[in-house]
Amino acid sequence: MKFLEARQLTKRFGGLTAVDKVDFDVDKGEILGLIGPNGSGKSTTMSLVMGLHKPDAGSIHLNGVDIAGWAPNRIAGMGVSMVFQHSRPLQQQTVLQNVLLACLPNKVTHLRVTDAQRDRALESLRLVGLGGMEEKFPSELPFAGLRRLEVAKALARDPDLLLLDEPFAGLSAGEVREFSDLIRNLRSAGRALILVDHNVKSVAALVDRAVAMSSGQKIAEGSPREVLANADVRRVYLGSQSETVGANVRKRKSEASPVLIVKNLNVTYGKAQALSNISIDVVDRGVTAVVGLNGAGKTSLFNAIAGLLPSRGEIAFRQQSIAGTPAHEIARSGIVLCPESRELFGDMSVHENLQLGGMHLSSADKRERLDFVEQIFPRLGERRGQYARTLSGGEQQQLAIGRALMMKPKLLLIDEPTLGLAPIVMDIISESIETLRKSGELSLLLAEQNMVFASRHADSVYLIEHGAIEWSGPADQFVEQVGGKIL
Amino acid sequence: MAGNTFSIRRPLIGLAIVSLATAVLPYVGLQEYSLSILTLGLFFAVYAMSWDLLFGYAGEANFGATFLIGTGAYTAALMSSNGVATPLICVAAGAAGAVVAGAVLAFPALRLRGPYFGLVTLVAVLIMRQLIILFSDKTGGEIGVAVPDVIAIEAATNFHIALGLAAVTALVLYLLVKSPFGLILEAIGQDSVNAQVLGFNIVKYKLTAFCISAFFSGLAGGLMTFYLGTASTNVFVDASVGVQIIIAAIVGGRRTVFGPILGALFMAIASEYLRPLGSLSELAVALIALIVLFFLPGGLLGLVRLARRPS
Ligand SMILES: Nc1ncnc2c1ncn2[C@@H]1O[C@H](COP(=O)(O)OP(=O)(O)OP(=O)(O)O)[C@@H](O)[C@H]1O
Ligand SMILES: [Mg+2]
Numbered sequence: 001m002k003f004l005e006a007r008q009l010t011k012r013f014g015g016l017t018a019v020d021k022v023d024f025d026v027d028k029g030e031i032l033g034l035i036g037p038n039g040s041g042k043s044t045t046m047s048l049v050m051g052l053h054k055p056d057a058g059s060i061h062l063n064g065v066d067i068a069g070w071a072p073n074r075i076a077g078m079g080v081s082m083v084f085q086h087s088r089p090l091q092q093q094t095v096l097q098n099v100l101l102a103c104l105p106n107k108v109t110h111l112r113v114t115d116a117q118r119d120r121a122l123e124s125l126r127l128v129g130l131g132g133m134e135e136k137f138p139s140e141l142p143f144a145g146l147r148r149l150e151v152a153k154a155l156a157r158d159p160d161l162l163l164l165d166e167p168f169a170g171l172s173a174g175e176v177r178e179f180s181d182l183i184r185n186l187r188s189a190g191r192a193l194i195l196v197d198h199n200v201k202s203v204a205a206l207v208d209r210a211v212a213m214s215s216g217q218k219i220a221e222g223s224p225r226e227v228l229a230n231a232d233v234r235r236v237y238l239g240s241q242s243e244t245v246g247a248n249v250r251k252r253k254s255e256a257s258p259v260l261i262v263k264n265l266n267v268t269y270g271k272a273q274a275l276s277n278i279s280i281d282v283v284d285r286g287v288t289a290v291v292g293l294n295g296a297g298k299t300s301l302f303n304a305i306a307g308l309l310p311s312r313g314e315i316a317f318r319q320q321s322i323a324g325t326p327a328h329e330i331a332r333s334g335i336v337l338c339p340e341s342r343e344l345f346g347d348m349s350v351h352e353n354l355q356l357g358g359m360h361l362s363s364a365d366k367r368e369r370l371d372f373v374e375q376i377f378p379r380l381g382e383r384r385g386q387y388a389r390t391l392s393g394g395e396q397q398q399l400a401i402g403r404a405l406m407m408k409p410k411l412l413l414i415d416e417p418t419l420g421l422a423p424i425v426m427d428i429i430s431e432s433i434e435t436l437r438k439s440g441e442l443s444l445l446l447a448e449q450n451m452v453f454a455s456r457h458a459d460s461v462y463l464i465e466h467g468a469i470e471w472s473g474p475a476d477q478f479v480e481q482v483g484g485k486i487l
Numbered sequence: 488m489a490g491n492t493f494s495i496r497r498p499l500i501g502l503a504i505v506s507l508a509t510a511v512l513p514y515v516g517l518q519e520y521s522l523s524i525l526t527l528g529l530f531f532a533v534y535a536m537s538w539d540l541l542f543g544y545a546g547e548a549n550f551g552a553t554f555l556i557g558t559g560a561y562t563a564a565l566m567s568s569n570g571v572a573t574p575l576i577c578v579a580a581g582a583a584g585a586v587v588a589g590a591v592l593a594f595p596a597l598r599l600r601g602p603y604f605g606l607v608t609l610v611a612v613l614i615m616r617q618l619i620i621l622f623s624d625k626t627g628g629e630i631g632v633a634v635p636d637v638i639a640i641e642a643a644t645n646f647h648i649a650l651g652l653a654a655v656t657a658l659v660l661y662l663l664v665k666s667p668f669g670l671i672l673e674a675i676g677q678d679s680v681n682a683q684v685l686g687f688n689i690v691k692y693k694l695t696a697f698c699i700s701a702f703f704s705g706l707a708g709g710l711m712t713f714y715l716g717t718a719s720t721n722v723f724v725d726a727s728v729g730v731q732i733i734i735a736a737i738v739g740g741r742r743t744v745f746g747p748i749l750g751a752l753f754m755a756i757a758s759e760y761l762r763p764l765g766s767l768s769e770l771a772v773a774l775i776a777l778i779v780l781f782f783l784p785g786g787l788l789g790l791v792r793l794a795r796r797p798s
Contacts, residue, residue, distance in 0.1 A: 050684060076686035084684075090677050092742075093670070101674050104667045106686050108695045111666040157686065 001064060002027045003192045004049070004161055009058035009068075011044055013390070018044040020216035021058070028160065031183065031193040033207030033224060035200065037237050037422045038394025039379060041216040042196045043085055046163045049194070050082045051075040062161065073106060081159035085166045085196075085393045085420070087146040089138035095149060096134035099124055102156040124156040128182065142295035144175050151182070161192045166393065168199040169420045170340075172293045172449055176202050198394075198422050200238065204228060212237065239424035256284040257319075259411055259443045260305070260335075265313035267300050267467075274300045275311070275467045281460075282411065287437060287444045289458035289475070291451050297467040298447035299340055302413045305445075306330055306337040317411065332360075334410030340419065340447075342400040346389030350380055353388050353399055357406030366406075373402040376432040393420040401429075412436075413445045418453050426453065433457050455479055495665050499658070502745070506654040513643035522642045526714065528755030529649035533656045533707040535736040535747035537700040540660055542733075543742035544669060545696050546676025547597070551608030552704060552732045554592065554615055557724035559585040559705025561619070564632040564718035574636045578709035585705020586698050593697040597690050609726060616724045631719025638713045645714050652710060653748060656703045661744045663699070672696055734776045740786025749787040 002025040011019040019041040026032045034042045047053045049060055051072035060068045067075050089098050099121040100113060125131055128148040130141075138146060147167060154162055164183070168176045180202055186193060197203050203210070204224040212220040212233045220230040227233055258281035267275040275297045282288045290298050304311040307327035315323045322330055331337075345353055354373060358366040374381035377398040383391065388399060397420055404412055417433075418426055434457070436442060448454035455461060461478040463471040471482050513522060538552045559581035566577040596607035619626045626632060639645050663669055674682045675689045682689055712718045722728070731754060739750025757775060761768035783789050 052680065052684070071688075072680075072683040073686050073688045076684055082684050084681070088678050088681050090674055092673070092677070097670060100667075101670055102685050104671060104687075106688055106691075108668060108692060111663075111668055113667055153685070 001061075003063060005059075005061040006045075006049065007059050007061075009045065009048055009060065010056050011041075011048055011053055012056050017216045019048065019055075022211075022213065022216075022218050024211050024218070024221070026161070026192045026194055028192050029187055029190050030209070031187050031195055031207045033203045033210040033227075034194060034196045034213065035198075035203060035210060035227070035233075035237060036213035036219075038398070038420075038425055039392040040213040042213060043165055043392060045213070046082060046165055046194065046196065049075075049161075050080060050163060076157070077106065079158075079160035080163070081154040081157045081161070082163040083150045083154050083165060083167055085169070087138075087150050089146060089149055091138055093137075094134065095125065095130060095136050095138065095141070096121060098138065098149060099152050099156050102153040120158075121152075121156055124152040127155060128152045129178065144171050144294045147171065147179075151179075155186075159191065161194070162186060164193065164195045164197075166197050166420060167195070168197045168202055169393075170294065170416065170449065175294070180206050198420065200228065200423060237422055237424055239427040258282050259284040259318060260445070261314070261316045262301075262305065263314040263316075265301070265304060265311050265315065267297075267304050267309060267311045273467060275304065278313070278464070278467075278469055280462055280469075280472075282443055282445050283459045285437070285440050285443055286459040287433060287446065287457045288460050288462070289446045289448055289454035290462045290464055291448050291454045292464035293449065296464045298464060299415055300467075301464070302337055302339070302415050302445075302447055305413060306335060308337070331407070334408075336404045336407045336409035336412050338400050338404040338412065338414045338417075340415040342396055344388040344396060344399060344403070346387065348388060349385050350388060350391070350399055351384040353403050354380070354406050357403035358408075361406075361408065365408075369406050369408065373405050376405075376428070376435070377402050394422055394425060397421055398425070409442055411443045411445065413447075415447045416449065417446055418448065418450050430457065495662075498661065498745070502654065502657055502661070506650060509650055510647060513646060519642040522646045524755055524759050525752070526642070526646045526649045527711075528752040529646075529653045529748075530707050530711040530714070531732070531735060531755055532653045532748040532751035533703055534732045535739065535751045536653075536656055536660055536744060537703040537707075538732050539736040539741050539744070539747050540664070540672075540696055540700045541693075542736065544664055544672040544676055545693050547693060547697075548605045548733075549608045549697070549700070550605050550726065550729055550733075551592070551611045552729045553724050553726065554608060554611040555585045555589050555701045555704035556708035556728075557612070557615055557718075557720075558588045558701075559708030560712040560718040560723040561626065561632070562705075563709035564634050564712045565626070567634045567636050567713075568632050570635075574638045574713050577636075578638075578706065578713065581709030581712075582702050582706035585701040585708065589697055589701030589705075590694065593694055594690075597693045597697070609729075612724060612726050612729060616720050619720055619724060627719070629720060631717045631722075633717050634712055636713065637716070638710070648710060649714070652707060656707075657744060657748065660699075660703075664744060668692075668695075734773070738776045738779050738786055740788030743786070743788045746786050746788035749791075753787060 004026045006024050009019055009022045022045060024032065034045065036042055044053060048055050051070050054069045058068065059066050062078055067078060100117065103117040103120050104110060125134060128151050130145065130148050130152060138149065141149065167179055171179065176199060183193065183206060195203060195207060207224055210224045210227040211218055212227050214236045219232045220227045260282035262278060262280040265275055265278040278301060290301060292298055300309060303309040305315060307325055307330040314321065317333060317335060354370060358369050361369060379395055380399055380402050388396065391399060401414060401417065417429055433444065436444065446454060455475050455478055458475045461475050462469055463482060534552055534556060538549060541547050541549050562584035563577040563581035566572050566580055567574060592611050596604045620628050639648065671687050671692055675692055679689050708723060735750035735754045736747040738753065739748065740746025754772060758768055758772050761771045764771055
């Protein structure tokens with residue numbers, strides 16, 4: 001008998017079978033990888049194990065006990081812990097309090113934090129590399145720090161089974177390596193782990209066995225090598241896996257003057273300087289990429305351009321200064337931001353979210369735009385009526401980009417377009433970026449960690465480190481001059 | 488709780504000093520009339536603090552504060568008028584009754600998701616009011632129940648009782664919200680799914696918080712009945728009184744424990760000063776509350792904190 005045995009696990013949402021008669025096992029000291037395209041049911045499977053959804057059929061035996069359908073707090077009490085696809089810390093509490101929370105027993109009469117609990121919280125923070133950050137607030141942590149905090153919370157519960165939903169999303173290569181080591185240590189400590197992530201290489205290097213899902217069903221199982229070699233998995237999930245750097249790079253110089261010029265832009269948060277003297281030219285009707293690690297300042301730059309963040313310096317859009325202009329006017333002038341946090345209207349349907357994007361269009365225009373967006377992202381067409389909140393991580397990303405496109409931007413800023421997307425959707429996004437480029441109707445500014453992806457599409461590249469531009473130039477030279485060092 | 492102990496000690500020392508300083512007011516020439524307004528304001532403060540334990544921390548809006556207060560008040564009043572027990576026992580029974588009634592009401596309501604909790608608590612007040620009017624031969628109907636006994640006659644003593652109650656409530660609630668219990672309650676209020684995944688039974692915690700809130704509400708309701716000499720629906724079982732309590736808590740500063748005291752005193756004093764406006768006075772108080780909220784999103788206590796921190 002394995003530690004966790006799921007049999008014929010099934011979950012339906014209305015007419016959609018999100019998880020369809022899936023079987024899998026995990027033993028202690030073992031990591032199971034769960035891969036599959038966006039919306040294939042990976043997060044839902046994890047939620048079923050955690051008790052966040054009740055299965056419609058099937059069983060989940062944990063240590064011989066059938067826990068299917070139990071309340072999540074009871075399942076947590078059995079030694080199961082979960083790290084969510086999105087970080088959700090308590091914003092009003094310190095980092096230490098967030099982790100202390102995870103150490104507390106489910107007992108209303110427990111009114112004092114014991115030394116043992118405090119030590120365990122501190123130890124978890126140290127393990128994930130957050131030692132020294134105890135008194136900070138989550139809002140002061142960089143993106144990767146928030147992911148670490150989530151892992152610390154899960155660790156503090158000392159789980160026997162740990163469910164990790166996309167722990168690597170948005171992390172840099174170095175951070176992914178660090179997290180992988182941490183996960184390996186958990187395995188040697190005799191825990192069972194289930195790992196979901198679209199970072200195929202890191203998953204393959206880490207897991208003992210892999211299960212591939214598609215449309216709710218298990219399509220392959222075995223060693224990671226076997227599963228990745230499986231023809232079905234290649235077809236529905238991996239796609240071309242183009243790793244060629246600068247594949248599409250044309251050494252073309254745009255003669256047109258830049259559509260957006262940023263000069264000597266400075267942004268400060270309190271005393272901290274987030275951006276210093278940033279100058280950028282955005283290629284007209286082309287693709288410009290800003291690359292850099294988490295916390296380098298990409299998101300601040302985008303927010304400053306969109307007018308969401310006060311800044312000093314010059315920003316000119318089509319020869320008109322827009323510095324200091326209110327955000328809604330900037331949006332109306334044609335600069336549309338698709339933020340990293342997506343900002344969807346969760347309690348509205350997919351269709352309503354898209355409609356809101358196209359609000360200012362005539363109905364004929366809107367129809368034409370909707371067709372265009374649904375052609376790029378067919379999944380959005382299939383799910384018109386679904387609440388945005390219930391979409392899978394990757395589906396939400398598609399909706400966010402789709403909604404931005406509905407606004408008919410002249411300049412579209414996409415912060416982390418590939419975050420949480422299956423490899424095959426990267427192909428789709430690649431194609432759509434090329435389609436958009438050819439359509440000649442808009443210019444794109446991308447912020448990316450994934451430098452391979454960025455350099456594949458960009459006409460020109462800016463590398464940001466610690467809020468300052470470290471390198472800039474045409475994409476082909478980026479690959480030659482900097483690529484070797486970072487890629 | 489996670490920070491150093493001083494972060495708890497300082498507010499508590501502050502609470503003690505302010506309470507003692509307030510206690511001497513009757514001896515430094517404050518008029519009986521002004522004392523009576525402050526006394527009512529302090530009872531009101533207990534209601535507002537209790538209400539905010541559920542809203543400010545557990546994130547549940549209880550529109551039926553007066554269901555709890557009314558249960559405490561009417562239990563005490565009916566026991567006293569029927570000559571069942573001494574005033575203090577009547578008051579204790581009122582507090583216990585509020586806890587029981589609150590638990591019976593909240594257990595099913597807290598299991599529902601969405602806005603149902605607020606709705607159920609609101610309906611509970613309306614039903615209770617109708618029942619009191621329906622059985623007016625026993626409850627005094629709209630006139631109310633007269634309470635034959637008194638706990639104290641002198642204005643100063645009554646003021647001290649209300650002050651002591653408010654101080655004890657503030658102390659207990661403050662210690663609670665700074666304890667692991669309070670942290671878990673806040674986690675539930677901010678993200679209940681995550682709280683469950685961390686192993687907490689959210690219904691159990693919310694129910695406990697609701698019972699604590701009910702206990703202090705019922706206790707204050709019972710004591711205030713003896714102070715006023717009657718229990719009547721317009722004072723104790725009224726949805727609009729519930730709204731006043733909500734305004735007091737939010738104007739004072741939710742999620743602060745002490746803020747609602749300021750809010751309640753402010754509302755009591757403001758409505759006294761505006762009494763000459765007649766029926767317009769309620770409107771005026773609401774307007775002032777709106778203005779305060781507009782300029783001080785953190786409430787009155789937020790203002791005190793701003794003033795303490797130089798730039
Ligand atoms: N509450 C819900 N109501 C309706 N549909 C849902 C709900 N939750 C999930 N779904 C749908 O079920 C399918 C599986 O979603 P799930 O989140 O498990 O995908 P995933 O494999 O984790 O994808 P991703 O890689 O994009 O995160 C998706 O198509 C999603 O839209
Ligand atoms: Mg997912």
